[in-house]
Amino acid sequence: MRNIYDYTLDELAQQFSPTYRAKQIYSWLYHRYIDDFDLMSNVSKELRTTLKESFSTQCVTILKIEHSIDGSKKYLFGTRDGHSYEAVLLQMREEQSGEKASEARYTICLSSQIGCRVGCAFCYTGKGGFVRNLSAGEIVAQVVHIKRDNGFAPQKGLNIVFMGMGEPLDNFDNVVRAITILSSKDGLSIAPRRQTISTSGIAPRIEQLGKLNLGVQLALSLHAVNDVLRSKLVPMNRSYNIREVLDVLRQFPFDSRKRLLFEYIMIKDVNDDLASAKELVRLLNGFKAKVNLILFNPHEGSSFARPNAESVRKFQEFLLSRGLLCLRKSLGLDISAACGQLREKNVRAQAQL
Numbered sequence: 001m002r003n004i005y006d007y008t009l010d011e012l013a014q015q016f017s018p019t020y021r022a023k024q025i026y027s028w029l030y031h032r033y034i035d036d037f038d039l040m041s042n043v044s045k046e047l048r049t050t051l052k053e054s055f056s057t058q059c060v061t062i063l064k065i066e067h068s069i070d071g072s073k074k075y076l077f078g079t080r081d082g083h084s085y086e087a088v089l090l091q092m093r094e095e096q097s098g099e100k101a102s103e104a105r106y107t108i109c110l111s112s113q114i115g116c117r118v119g120c121a122f123c124y125t126g127k128g129g130f131v132r133n134l135s136a137g138e139i140v141a142q143v144v145h146i147k148r149d150n151g152f153a154p155q156k157g158l159n160i161v162f163m164g165m166g167e168p169l170d171n172f173d174n175v176v177r178a179i180t181i182l183s184s185k186d187g188l189s190i191a192p193r194r195q196t197i198s199t200s201g202i203a204p205r206i207e208q209l210g211k212l213n214l215g216v217q218l219a220l221s222l223h224a225v226n227d228v229l230r231s232k233l234v235p236m237n238r239s240y241n242i243r244e245v246l247d248v249l250r251q252f253p254f255d256s257r258k259r260l261l262f263e264y265i266m267i268k269d270v271n272d273d274l275a276s277a278k279e280l281v282r283l284l285n286g287f288k289a290k291v292n293l294i295l296f297n298p299h300e301g302s303s304f305a306r307p308n309a310e311s312v313r314k315f316q317e318f319l320l321s322r323g324l325l326c327l328r329k330s331l332g333l334d335i336s337a338a339c340g341q342l343r344e345k346n347v348r349a350q351a352q353l
C-alpha cells in the first residue's frame with residue numbers, strides 16, 4: 001500500500017483531476033490531520049473508494065510518548081516493517097525563538113533515517129548501526145502526528161530541525177521531497193527558511209543541496225577544530241575534512257538574514273579547552289556564524305563525560321568576547337540531541353521479551 005504522505009500536491013493532482021480535488025485531500029491530511037478517508041466529507045464517494053484502494057494513511061503509528069521535565073516531548077514511531085524511530089517536540093524559550101512569549105514557537109526535531117551509517121563516537125544512534133532510510137512520507141508523518149497529538153492549529157508557527165536520528169544528506173532525495181511536502185502552501189506550509197538540515201558534513205551533498213536553492217538552513221556538526229580529533233569523533237571527516245567542508249559552506253546560498261549554524265558538542269577533556277575555543281574562532285572567521293554549544297549527553301557504554309560548568313562558561317565567554325554569537329542549547333535541546341535513546345530503550349525492552 002502506498003503511503004499518502006509520500007506524495008507532493010502536484011503528484012496527487014496528476015492522479016485526481018481537477019486539481020482542487022488534490023487540494024481538498026491535502027487540506028484534510030494537513031490542516032485537519034484526518035487519517036480516515038471516509039471522514040473526508042467533501043470528497044466524492046467514488047474518489048474515497050479509490051483512495052482507500054490505493055493509499056494508506058496508517059504507515060506510521062505512535063508507539064510511545066515521553067514527557068521531559070522541561071516540557072519537551074519525545075515521540076517514538078513505529079513503521080509497517082516493524083522498526084522504530086523518534087522525534088522531539090520542543091518549546092522554544094522567548095529569547096531563543098526571538099519572538100514574543102505570546103507567540104511561543106515550537107520546534108520539531110525530526111529523524112531522517114532509522115539508525116545512521118556515519119557512526120560518530122559520541123552518538124547513540126550511530127552506535128546502533130544503520131537500518132534503513134525513512135521515506136519522505138515517514139518523515140512528514142512525524143509532523144502530522146505531533147500536530148494532531150498536541151491539537152495545534154494548522155497555522156501554528158513551527159520550526160523543523162533535522163537533528164534526530166540519521167544523517168539527512170545520506171537520505172538526500174527523500175529529505176528533499178519531505179521538505180517540499182512540509183513547505184507546501186496547501187498543506188503544512190512550513191517555510192523552507194524555518195527548516196534546518198543538520199549534517200556531519202558530506203561535502204558533495206551540501207553542494208548538491210545548495211544548487212537546488214530550496215531556501216533551507218544548514219547546520220554543520222563540527223565538534224572538533226582539527227582533523228585528527230574530528231576524524232575520531234565524526235568519521236565522515238576522513239572522507240571530507242574540515243577545510244573541504246568549510247569551503248563548500250562558503251558557496252552555499254544562505255538566507256543573508258540568518259546565521260550559519262555550527263554545532264559543537266562539548267566533551268570533557270576532549271575538546272572543551274580554551275585552545276580549542278581559540279581555534280574555533282579562527283576557523284569560523286569570515287562566516288556569519290552562530291555556534292550552538294551542546295553538552296555531551298552521557299549514555300550507556302560511552303567513556304565520554306559531560307564537561308564541567310566552569311569550562312563551558314569559559315569556552316562560551318571566549319567565543320562571545322570575539323564576537324561569535326554562541327548559544328547554549330536548552331535542556332530540551334540537549335535531551336533531543338540524545339535522540340536515538342528512546343528507540344534504543346524500546347529495542348532492548350523488546351529483545352528481553
Ligand code: SAH
Pocket residue numbers: 122123124162163164165166167168198199200220221263265294295296297298299334336337338
Ligand atoms: N546526523 C546529523 C543530524 C542528526 S545528529 C548530524 O550529525 O548533524 C543531531 C545532533 O545531535 C548533532 O549535532 C550531534 O552532535 C548531537 N548528538 C548526538 N549524540 C549526542 C550526545 N550523546 N550528546 C549530545 N549531543 C549529541
Ligand code: SF4
Pocket residue numbers: 116117118119120123124125126127164165166167200
Ligand atoms: Fe549519525 Fe549525526 Fe549520530 Fe553522527 S551524530 S552518528 S551523523 S546521527
